Amino acid sequence: MIKNKLSLLLLSALLTVIGNGFAQTKSLYPKHEFRGVWIATVVNIDWPKSGNDPIVKQKEDYIKTLEAYQKLNFNAVIVQLRSVGDAFYPSELAPWSRFLTGKEGEASEDYKTMLEWMISEAHTRGFEFHAWLNPYRATFDLNKTQLSPQHDVNKHPEWMIKYGTRYYYDPSLPEVQEHLTKIVEEVLVNYDIDAIHFDDYFYPYKTPGEVFNDAESFMKYGNGMLIEDWRRSNVTSFVKKIHDLIQNQKPWVQFGISPFGVWRNKSVDPKGSDTRSGQTNYDDLYADPLLWMNNKWIDYLVPQLYWSIDHKTVSYSKLLKWWTENTQDVNLYMGNAAYKIKADSDKKWDNIHEIANQIDLTRAHEKAQGNVFFSAKSIINTNKEVVELLQNHQYKYPALPPVPPRLKHIVIDTPVLENKQKDSANYHLTIKMPLNTKVRYVMVYGATNDSKIDSNKPQQILKKQFVAPKTESIQINIPCNNLIKINTFAITFIDLYGNESKESVVEIPN
Structure with a gap:
């Protein structure tokens, strides 16, 4: 009992420090933590800056974004590949996105390998690549003149429901579910992605005075259910598929x-939750993430907690606590509203420590395993003070993304060193490809003369090197300048599932 009281007092003190804006003094560096960023492509929010830009500039801008977040020790990018019935890749099921190519449905030959290139560039810099798809939103507005003849609004108007200022796929139609599943399959099968990612756009957010007119579908497929339960069952069915x-x-x-x-x-x-939100997942978007979680149909959740820590009606801290208390058997990351920094009516976002404080508060909850920020331009382009805070404190050292429960297993192979050499500039290591493990990355750790190798310490991470498919042997080059006072390496494998092998210790050649 005394121990519990002390723990509560310590936690209370921590939260008080966070609330007062001193989060940057907290020294906590987890080895496993999800650090993701959404790269939104719809209406060119983050990238490309324009669909009319030359492909060379688009690639340069993409690399700049990756390198900025690599420098910040992020480890995952969530890239929007389908936003409004379109595609950022050659597809038999959707037209090219105008946000990429300038005109919907048209693209030069150079774009055909664009997504493959994007994934490779992300992997090379140590990021997981999560393919973000919006399944139900068909258009961004009602202007059909900018749509390709191959867009589903034109090919299958019977699938569409006009609501507010947009068209949506009718989630209840079996042919729609089959079509959307094939779209996901096209990306899944053809590209070396790490995840399929959906955001919050299921049934649309409520528009005052408007009715989502799926009455005809309900009459045909409702099967005696209440319309609310029926709509939820439509989304649930798709998620399970x-x-x-x-x-x-x-x-x-x-x-x-x-x-x-x-x-x-x-x-x-x-x-x-103890909130007064005007709309909710269950009652308005007809989405039930707790059901998906309980049935183990998903691997991670990122609830979008886009409010300040102590917001009066919908607070970050209360929602964080609620989600940690109601989540199990999946990884849980918090979605954070970087776009609100110094740009919101809630003046708490004028405090440059708000995001850092939210990260620290997230870390105070054992079940919360990381954060994802919307969106990419909101931190690196306009908020240098926040970047410096994260770079010097919360994200000072690298971290590996945590493995979801479904994917956890023991990696039976350990790295075997075939050769080690040193020249005037670099150490060169050659690692044998394992027989039983498909390797995604090789991790290299380093210990100084007065410390022991401990691969659980992110401070000792020297390198995370991508291993391309079909690689026959792994070549690792480490600049000598990075190894001052370091005399021992440890090397591990990370497999496709994200699991890390036991380490192999290598003495540095003289």
Whole structure:
């Protein structure tokens, strides 16, 4: 009892420090933590800056974004490849996105390998690549003149429901579910991705005075259910289809969903959060992430907690606590509103420590394993003070993404050194490819003369090197300038599932 009281006092003190804006003094550097960023392509929010830019400039801008977040020790990019019934890759099921090529449905030959290149560049810099797809949103507005003849609004108008200022796929139609599943399969099978990712766009957010007119579909497929339960069952059915698809095709690929931050309000359901949100997942978007989690159909959740820590009606701290108390058997990361920094009516976002404080508060909850930020331009382009805080404190050292429960296993192979050499500039290591493990990365750790190798310490990470498929042997080059006072290496494998092998210790050649 005394021990518990002391723990509560310590936690209370920590939260007080965080609330007062001194989060940057906290020294906590986890080895495993998800550090992700959404790269939004719809209406060119983050990248490309324009669909009319030359492909050379688009590639340069993409690399700049990756390198900025690599420098910040992020480890995952969530890249939007389908936003409004379009595609950022050659597809038989959707037209080229105008946000990439300038005109929907048209692309030069150079674009055909664009996505493959994007994934490779991300992997080379140590990022997981999560393919972000918006399944149900068909258009961004009602202007059909900018749509390709191959867009589903034109090919299959019977699939569409006009609501507010956009068109949406009718989630209840079996042919729509089949079509959207094939779209996911096209990306899953053809590209070396690490995850399929959906965000919060299921049934649309409520528009006052508008009715989502799926009455005809409900009459045909409702089967005596309440319309609310029926709509939820349509989304649930699709989520399960994607889970089954991934399990059958590439079981090492994760399936992650980023729902709206509030499941239900406590005023409606005693199991809900202590919030007063105008809309919720369960009641308005007809999405039930707790059901998907309980059935183990997803690998991670990223609830979008886009409010300040102590917001009066929908607070980050209360929602963080609720999600950690109601999440199990999946990885849980928090979605953070970087776009609100110095740009929101809630003046708490004027405090440059708000994001750092949210990261620290997230770390104070054992079940919360990282953060994802919306969106890419909001930190690196406009908020240098926040970048410096993260770079010097919260994200001072690298971290590896945590492995979701479904994907955890023991890596039986350990690295075997075939050769080691040194020249005037570099150490050169040659590692034998293992027989039983498909390797995604090789990790290199280094210890100074007065310390022991400990691969659990992120401070000792020297390098994370991507291993391309079909590689026959692994060549690692480490600049001598990076090894001052270091006399011992440790090398590990990371497999396609994200699991790390036991280390092999290598003495540095003289």
